Amino acid sequence: MARYWYALKFSTADPYIPSNYTRVSGSPTCLTPGAVICAIYAVAGNTAPLAGQFSSGENLYDYITDALVSPFTPQPDGFGQKVYVYTKP
Numbered sequence: 376m377a378r379y380w381y382a383l384k385f386s387t388a389d390p391y392i393p394s395n396y397t398r399v400s401g402s403p404t405c406l407t408p409g410a411v412i413c414a415i416y417a418v419a420g421n422t423a424p425l426a427g428q429f430s431s432g433e434n435l436y437d438y439i440t441d442a443l444v445s446p447f448t449p450q451p452d453g454f455g456q457k458v459y460v461y462t463k464p
Contacts, residue, residue: 376418376425378417380399380402380414380416381396381397381417382414383414384397386411386463390412393425393429398422405461405462408462408463409463410443410462411463412461413462414460415438415461416460438460442462
């Protein structure tokens with residue numbers, strides 16, 4: 376299944392609701408860690424990420440939760456690591 380980058384539409388939006396994201400072209404530019412979800416890399420639905428990825432116990436759900444719990448940990452450097460969630464201040 377194809378994956379795409381999705382940006383959270385509003386910084387106050389619930390990051391666990393797929394319709395709160397919009398598909399973007401290219402990779403995210405939010406490289407400064409923070410307490411707000413900026414973008415996610417997710418399996419594509421029609422206009423939003425597939426909803427099943429947002430269920431408890433799914434990897435994407437866990438990645439979002441980890442990012443919100445530890446928002447100021449540095450983003451992976453990209454060397455051999457795939458980033459699925461970016462945060463911003």
